[in-house]
Amino acid sequence: MFEKALDLFEQIHLNFDSVTYTVVFNACAGLANDRAMKIGKELLAKMPENYRNDNITSTSAIDMLMKFGDVERAERIFRSIKAKGNNN
Template structure:
């Protein structure tokens, strides 16, 4: 009974927080978030996505610094997105540290890998993005897309043709 009540309370808080973010009421969303004692990865991810959407990604890194729980794949992917959006020294330091400490079982997750490659490319670290791309066993179209977009961002669009050919050879497109 008590666990159901707590579970429902967390769900309601997450819905309210998401609604506040969608209404661009960042202050009240932050206030609600700070009042929650046992924050879950889901709560952090909702908050992070809302902050990124509302163009205050720097606050994502502030909350990350306060985070006392182990990040799951959704939170990690959202953190990579925030770092990519910010693309400043702090974001680069945090993003690369998160990537270095990322659990091995996350490295073949298409969503996390796509976010990480996108982040690295936005940092201008083409070599690290390519190294990560090559290490992924089962690549989805989204990972190829992140790599090609990164090549375009970094003035290496000629590399896209090779990647496109690889996608055709592997029947991805």
């Protein structure tokens, strides 16, 4: 189903919200192949800042990056979540 989710993602131009980002990140994490890594990292790079404040979306991005073996980027997102939590 992950493969079908990415096929749909590439075929349909969606207005992204936090749920859409989470679903695509989870599909990419589930596949963790070259195509998934390309799509997931491109989507993460283009993701607007306001979605980075959503803990569920950020957590799915961290999970995806960890499955890609990109520990450094995953840790950066994790630290930014922690830092935001300390500011409240």
